[in-house]
Amino acid sequence: MATILVVDDELGIRALLSEILSDEGHTIELAENATQARAVRDRMRPDLVLLDIWMPDVDGVTLLKEWGGAGLLTMPVIMMSGHGTIDTAVEATKFGAIAFLEKPITLQKLLRAVEQALVKTAPPRPAPAAPGLSSYVRPEPGVLPAAPVHAASLTSHLPAGNSNVLASEQSFELDRPLREARDAFEKSYFEFHLAKENGSMTRVAEKTGLERTHLYRKLKQLGVDLSRNKRGAGG
Structure with a gap:
């Protein structure tokens, strides 16, 4: 599991993302502005950052550029915005972001983006053999098996x-x-x-x-x- 830094000035967004990602087994660090995000980044190296673009003090793209210029962009960054445009997403990607999530963020898009970001940065390892599932036949919806199914x-x-x-x-x-x-x-x-x-x-x-x-x-x-x-x- 990963350590993920969530940077967003909205308390509700921070709480929601923290709940979902904690439920997935990740360790979550929270920051409501660029100042707090810098402090967390100085204290530790998160495995992934979810970074809001529009924040009251320093916007997310500016912070992204700052980290990149200082050689601190050693982790993948996913940008988030409820008012983003294609130009904004392209600019963020140009400065090091690996993905862009538009608010309101759906559960599937969030989990998929996080999973893909962590897979891209994880060290390669041998793929485990897939368990054999051919012996289990899923019954059609609403149809009970014709004989007792043993657990x-x-x-x-x-x-x-x-x-x-x-x-x-x-x-x-x-x-x-x-x-x-x-x-x-x-x-x-x-x-x-x-x-x-x-x-x-x-x-x-x-x-x-x-x-x-x-x-x-x-x-x-x-x-x-x-x-x-x-x-x-x-x-």
């Missing part, structure tokens, strides 16, 4: 340390009311994705196509234990 067939595809997450659900018994069978399937479905994403509610919401608020309500309704899916003490 053990899913646990082999989970990250190390999470293989016990589905152990309590041995199989889906179809000889029972539809609602009970559906709830049992949905509970194991969400437990599987929570384990696969190391408890990241943001990532699970993105993968399952649900809003975070709706996802929380759904998990509570199904009786999913969130505490055992969180990373360490938080997540």
